[in-house]
Amino acid sequence: MTSDNIDMTLASNELVFLNFYAEWCRFSNILAPIFAEAADKIKEEFPEAGKVVLGKVDCDKETAIASRFHINKYPTLKIVRNGQLSKREYRGQRSAEAFLEFVKKQLEDPIQEFKSLKDLENLDSKKRLILGYFDRRDQPEYDIFRKVATNLKEDCQFHVGFGDAAQAMHPPGTPIIVFRPDVALSHENDETYTGSLQNFDELKIWVQEKCVPLVREITFENAEELTEEGLPFLILFHHPTDHNSIKDYKSIIERQLLDEKQNVNFLTADGKRFAHPLHHLGKSEDDLPLIAIDSFKHMYLFPHFSDMYSPGKLKQFLQDLYSGKLHREFHYGPDPSNDIEPDPHTGKGTSPPESKFKELGPSKHRYTLLEKDEL
Template sequence: MERFKYLCNVRFTFLGAFLVSHVLYNPTNSGAVSLTQQSIDMTLASNELVFINFYADWCRFSNLLMPIFDEAAENVTKEFPDAGRVVMAKVDCDKETSIATRFHITKYPTLKVIRNGQPAKREYRGQRSVEAFSTFIKQQLEDPIKEFHSLNELTELESNKRLIIGYFDRRDQTEYNMFRRVATNLKDDCSFHVGFGAVSQSMHPPGQPIVVFRPDKERSNEHDETYTGNMNNFDEMHVWIASKCVPLVREITFENAEELTEEGLPFLILFHHPDDTESIRKYNDIVQRDLISEKQNINFLTADGKKFAHPLHHLGKSESDLPLIAIDSFRHMYLFPSFKDIDVPGKVKQFIQDLYSGKLHREFHYGPDSDSSDDNPTNPPDSTFKKLAPSKNRYTLLDKDEL
């Protein structure tokens, strides 16, 4: 929380000085494109990238940000003048309440990225300056696909990443344009690669491009799969590739922790040594075989035990205790008794069910239930990962009386 207070204070000081030169500034007359209920769908559908500033006129942080955002919008328009490429836009949430509700806006200003009509999972949380916004847009518009020039290059790709590989006759194929659009949306979840012409001709029939998924073989026992759907159907291809790129078991990092906590689901986390791939594969197998029915209720994660040493310490454990499994309910952390028990049929699933039933929390306060085979009650510390979630108060609250 203190980190966010510090950022807000720094931003306010810097922007306050900037605002002095914009006293008479009208945030709705220039710069970013103002979106309304009548125009938003067409704008989203007709542009590869739309970067939206959701603001309120009464919010001081919105007013401080607006001239900077508008100046960045003017720069971006000059640098990327082609229609359909990128639009920096703004939404007055007091006037366009239905849009604010649609995009779940609860604080101002909120900056969201829409790629090919679909919201990105992560809000923009970077530096708020003209230069930073311009750089961010350039990065978003970079080609998300890496071209390989021989099949041998594919053998050198990292085996701990999920890969989508396309084999095409040429770059101007309509199927490749569809593939590139999907890659633009999912570039944060998968690594995309492509080969053209003679480089890939041995991998597909002439005129019939193919797309192949290669799993992160160090982390799972999944196998390569080939897309069999319509290569010219964006939605169909997007659904298939997304299902491959976003695995049931994900790795939590400091970069994606906010995104994962915002999903609001408890974490079942395998803490492992960074060199231990065997426990990761075993954990993946258990989740796929026994726990897939719980995917709507809990996030299955792995965590580098060295990087996340603090949660281990919080649990009274250290690197020498790895691997181990824990639940973070965002209230408490509960430790699975022994990693060796992962092979006992139903043991991990029962651990999750004990969270849902309140048994884990109940045993913390009152000791084991009478029918429990455990000799000792659990002794859960407070949640650690909830502290990595974004502050709900990072920006101005919806209640105007908070100002």
């Protein structure tokens, strides 16, 4: 791929899978023959023009493209669907078979059809859902809905009903799209889209706002991606079956810390799966729920979980991170003006526990990292 052909390629294919590499990078050289083999397999599986293309970009020669796609490590594998860059990179296994399976999955229809309204009662209450009610599949509005679903299928589950299955939910000839939140994990309510169903960008922005929540769950599968965003983590560690603390934490973040979303990643974590960071803080499953900051240098414990319910306490915790107060107090004890009880696990004269989540970022055993200090 070069500056001369990349835009035409992205615009004329449903899916483009891009390998950003450098000739001098050993991981790029290991990947090259595997990616070429995958291209042959995928072409054999999907021979029709305009369906899927694999492309590679030499970032030393095509510096403008590398800059445009914000490449900071080699190799980086990105996906463009219907001309829109996916915010998620490919971070899975590097084999021809894995690439083929990934592409197959990307090309699957992201929308599940329901045959009656009763089907909607059985949907997962821990997932964020977008529900579409249409007269017919050949409506132009449905084509827009399908394209949005294709681009955002990792963020929400999409469901659709046609004709009789949906007629009770919308006036004839007027499609309706509804967002249903993860009611088991939040205090949010259903919301109906009021914008134009003929406008792809408008619908995509609305769905994105609903489907990419302010508070996300961190897992071992998405930790590398979240770490690479480079923002400190504010994490609620909870017991796997404790949904109430998640609901309350999300609600408090949305009410009190919305203006901090450019500075911090708000996360929840299964305290059983992430037992190692807890142990690092001197805590165990018995101490859940608890809240901590991981700044990618150190971890800091929010002294008392119940203080989350006191307006301003979580915000002050973040301010104390920015000002260096958390780090200072770990070394020298509470400031004279501080009325917060010192935590028994944070002795004076010690350094705060080192970051554990930084270890889950892009590995130097898998990538050549261009800016090693960035994380």
